[in-house]
Amino acid sequence: MNDVMEYLRLIRPYGMLYLGFTPVFGAICNGGFVFLDLSMLFFIGILAHIFTFVQNDYFDVEIDSKSKYVSNRPLVTESISQRIAMGIVVVSFLLSAVISVVFLFSLLSFFVLMVSFLLITIYNKYSKQLFAMEYILAMGIFTYGLFGALTVSNRASSLAIIISFVAMMQWLFSVGVFANLKDVKYDAKTGVKTTPTILGVKTTDGGLHIPVLFKGYGFGMKIAHIVVASLPFVFGITSFYVHSFPIPSIAFFLLSVTILYLVAKIFSTPISQRDTMLIYEGLQEGLAFLLIPVVLLSYLFEHIGIIPTLLLIAMMILWPLLSLRMFFGKQMIPLE
Numbered sequence: 300m301n302d303v304m305e306y307l308r309l310i311r312p313y314g315m316l317y318l319g320f321t322p323v324f325g326a327i328c329n330g331g332f333v334f335l336d337l338s339m340l341f342f343i344g345i346l347a348h349i350f351t352f353v354q355n356d357y358f359d360v361e362i363d364s365k366s367k368y369v370s371n372r373p374l375v376t377e378s379i380s381q382r383i384a385m386g387i388v389v390v391s392f393l394l395s396a397v398i399s400v401v402f403l404f405s406l407l408s409f410f411v412l413m414v415s416f417l418l419i420t421i422y423n424k425y426s427k428q429l430f431a432m433e434y435i436l437a438m439g440i441f442t443y444g445l446f447g448a449l450t451v452s453n454r455a456s457s458l459a460i461i462i463s464f465v466a467m468m469q470w471l472f473s474v475g476v477f478a479n480l481k482d483v484k485y486d487a488k489t490g491v492k493t494t495p496t497i498l499g500v501k502t503t504d505g506g507l508h509i510p511v512l513f514k515g516y517g518f519g520m521k522i523a524h525i526v527v528a529s530l531p532f533v534f535g536i537t538s539f540y541v542h543s544f545p546i547p548s549i550a551f552f553l554l555s556v557t558i559l560y561l562v563a564k565i566f567s568t569p570i571s572q573r574d575t576m577l578i579y580e581g582l583q584e585g586l587a588f589l590l591i592p593v594v595l596l597s598y599l600f601e602h603i604g605i606i607p608t609l610l611l612i613a614m615m616i617l618w619p620l621l622s623l624r625m626f627f628g629k630q631m632i633p634l635e
Contacts, residue, residue: 304626305378309356310349310387313622316615317588318351319344321440321466322447324591328459331451332602339402340447343395343412347443350391350416355423357384362427366485368573392416399450408449415442430492433475441467458537458598461530462591468524469587476517477565477580481573483507506570514566521562525555528590531598538597547596554593558586585619 322340331337356363356374360381363369373379395416399409418439426432444463448455455463479486479493484502486493499510529551531537539548561583568576592599592612599608 305373309373311352313619315345315348316618318348321443324462325444325447325459326451328462329448329451329456339398346391346395350388351419353384354388358423403450407453408446411442411446415439427491437467437471440470465528468527472520473584528594531594541597541600550593554586558583
């Protein structure tokens, strides 16, 4: 049982829906509603999540060993060998390729899928060596959404492109702003150049000094994320209303305000309370994830039905909460 838990900690199941649903939403927004095809895309998205995080741990094992926060990760403690981890990465990649060819093949979508794997690998390999590598990762996420869309048609709709950009913007903030911010102390010690260090974030005796420039960058990134997410409303692709009730517009507004509040809390929380920062970021990320089904609510109701849509949203809310509770207990703080 302990061995199983180590593997689960390695693949981080609590976050697997973020990448898991990226190609699914890409396909739905491009007119793909066949359940089998969407299921295959979801499985490929889960494999992408495993590929991304296990490969990242593989490349960062030496750096992680020097951090008191993540030194208990399975590859650092050697409860799982690096050889097995690389085997998981290779199998995830090969399974994704095989499923794509057998169930969803088109030459263009397969090419885009390979580009996505390449971009994610470049990020994982060089994220601690080169500046602004989160943009490479974000392009990898964007191409995952595009891959899903292109399994339906060789031409991506404007809605599919917008939703893929929304996923991209979420990862830009989560990785480039928050993930790098929480690791500034150890990145500074090892000479790693990240967006926060370049924009003036420094370690002090009391914790972190976060200059206005970086806060402006972080808030600007999140506001841009919200604006991009609102574009289906703005362009009239989706409706502010469902059945004459302004549910999507009200929900989108409440989510946006809460997300910006949580970003402010992240920036105002001292690094000595890192677990609290993780909670704020986890809440922010979960709510930001919900922007997609909320802005698509009228579209989803029309094309896949009310019950499937509500079940989808319930899954997006409950899975992260239940899996965190299962793997990390009442505290629900992952090794990040």
